[in-house]
Amino acid sequence: MSVTLEGQAGATVTVEDGDIVVRIVMPAVSDGDDADDAALLLFAARADxxxxxxxxxxxxxxxxxxxxKVESVSTALDDQGDLREDQGEYDVFTRVYDPLCQTAASYATVAGVKQFTAELFIDRAISCMERVPEVGSLMRDGVLIPLWFHAALEQTEAVTDExxxxxxxxxxxxxxRExxxxxxTRVIEIVQAIVAEHDPEAARVARETAKVGKRVVVEPVDADLAELKVTxxxxxxxxxxxxxxxxxxxACSKDPRTTQERRSAAAIALLTGALFTCECDDPECEARGGVDAAAQCAKVVLHAIVRRESLxxxxxxxxxxxxxxxISAEHARDIAARFDTTVRDLDLGELLDRTSQPSDGYRPTAACAVAVRAVHGRCTHPGCDMPAWKCDLDHVVEYDHDNPAAGGATCPCNLNPKCRFHHGLKTHVAGWVDDQIVDANGVIWTEVTTPEGVTVRSRALNGWLLPELGLIPCRHDDAAGSARPEAEPEPQRRLTRAAAKHRYRMRIRALNRRNGVVRHAAVVAAGEPPF
Structure with missing residues (x-):
């Protein structure tokens, strides 16, 4: 059996004559070579x-x-389930120390771990081989690291129908795999969505079972602090x-407390009805006298996107x-039925006519903004899980304020959510390039290229929720002029810095798209590993 590892060119794991042979190409180390930097980065990040x-x-x-162990117990029992007289020692074994417990005890002894840890390991082994073997094969192939596999496994625990x-x-x-x-986070949410769709009854039972777990608990931390837990x-x-x-x-920016300290004080103020005060030394700070914490919360909105037929x-x-x-469709219906919920229709048909605001082509319409945040779900930078409604909406190809028709359209094909950190990283740090592609099937893909030249591609997280979005024809000729004030005259140079950066990024995007086609063709041609 031979497995080619994901993300590692030339890396394989082979079973030969009962031996496991791991082959990972070590990156060459030399000064000043971008290719070496890319190899070093790939090795550091994906050699696991x-x-x-x-x-x-x-x-x-x-x-x-x-x-x-299971087979040994079965042979010790007759057809009626009575113990054989000559093997009475199996009574305790079968009634208290079942096969999983016995196997785990042996594993715990050799591995030097607690019985609970060993039983968890054996239970995961059974699930990997019997309950979810296809997902387990992704771990074998290097698509999932063990941590991600365990996260996926947890999402299927409530499913009992084989x-x-x-x-x-x-x-x-x-x-x-796709x-x-x-x-x-992406692994959890991908599996969550599939489980919620195919086994809504399990989701309902899990919700009902979880209700009895609602509680408020206070636990001491030390002599001065205690922890308040609300479930x-x-x-x-x-x-x-x-x-x-x-x-x-x-609180103002001069408040000396850490974020967690301020969050703790705000929570107590909300629970007790007290004022939340800023602890800065500025005598002119209005928050020093206290801020009504409840009034601050009047603008809090929780967003849930659900298809009309599910509602x-x-x-x-x-x-x-x-x-x-x-969340399950039933859960969404319960949220919609709350007295404090406002339900608004999202008409994707509006995007056929306009995706930007009439007075400002830089800003998307409300329907466009909601659709983009919903289909991506979180910050589109790989590894970031900042919720979409806490992110900026970024123009992937930069919007041209001087000539909006020249590119950088305000359209779902060119907008995605980025948290403030990753938005700034792309904008202000040299070498970072991102791209967004809508393939022939309407699937939206985002790409990020690091300064070392490594390109990472991700599929829109919630394409299953709004599959129509990528199929809506783009109309980029409706961009209105920007409402921003006119900028100062540019310096007399062949290209402005912004234009030069834009041209550089366009070249990188074009190169990545060409390489992406080659990579995709290679994957299709390779097929499954030769097991």
């Missing part, structure tokens, strides 16, 4: 791919041990956190709760 293969093999070995689980396993494996760059529904906790963050915004009960397509992730 082989760990998934090793974990899969460990799980396979543990699963075989467990199966043998036939439904098999469908979820197959669809999740396909979606994860998602491009992954992270723990509630995802929408209530998300709304509560947003309210706390909104209240703490009442009416005609479909079980999941919804997406900003800051949390996919």
């Amino acid at each position: 791919s082989f760990q998934g293969f090793m974990m899969w093999e460990r799980y396979a070995a543990a699963h075989k041990l467990w199966r043998r 036939e439904v689980l098999a469908v979820i396993d197959a669809e999740a494996a396909t979606a994860l 998602a491009g760059q992954l992270s723990k 509630a529904s995802v929408e209530d906790t998300t709304l509560a956190l947003n309210s706390i963050n909104s209240a703490m915004a009442g 009416t009960g005609e479909s079980d397509t999941p919804a997406y709760l900003d800051g949390h992730g996919p």
